[in-house]
Amino acid sequence: MSKEYIKRVFNLTEKLEKRSQFLFGPRRTGKSSYIKNELKTADIKLNWNFLDNKLYIDAVNNPSLLSQEVRARGITEGIVVIDEVQRVPFLLNEIHMLIEETDIKFLLTGSSARKLREQGVNLLGGRECKNIIHPFVYPEIEERDFSLE
Structure with missing residues (x-):
């Protein structure tokens, strides 16, 4: 069974053309x-x-491993997605290095920026933009037959 996808109101595509992005959310x-x-x-x-x-x-x-994989594939630009980055926080040092050495834009997802900060890891020193995805907002579901009753 395939679940229906509900389009979100924010857009990371244009942001990723300019710089790396964090996407956090519950x-x-x-x-x-x-x-x-x-x-x-x-x-x-x-x-x-x-x-x-x-x-x-x-x-x-x-x-x-990430740097090795990127070099082995000859990736010097485009987007690299790391989902659940908070599970391997020290990988942010490798990502920082790759941002400095290449034109790669990273999309890093995780459930909590706080977990990363508490671990004292490299948050890329302003080389990325933080985005937060929330549970659905009204414009995303207004045309659906939705009721709290």
């Missing part, structure tokens, strides 16, 4: 669905999701 608000459905035509060169346990374990055991 669990199950549609961060991954947004990427899958609304960035279909974006120039995504690599898409990592740290809910994939093998990828997660590989990245934890080899912090330079």
Whole structure:
């Protein structure tokens, strides 16, 4: 069974053309669905999701894995998506280095910026823009048969 996707009112495509972006929001608000459905035509060169346990374990055991993968694929521009980045916070150092060395724009998703700050990790020193996705807002559902009753 396929779930219907509800289009969101914000747009990261234009923002990603200019600089890397964080996309934060509570669990199950549609961060991954947004990427899958609304960035279909974006120039995504690599898409990592740290809910994939093998990828997660590989990245934890080899912090330079992202840089190695980017170089092996010859990626120097376009978009790299890292979903659930808060699971591997030290990866932000690698991302920082790649932002400085390439024209890659990163889209980093996670449930909490606070978790990253509490761990004292590199938040990329202003090289990215923070976006927050909330549960649906009225303009996204106004044409649907929706009721709280």
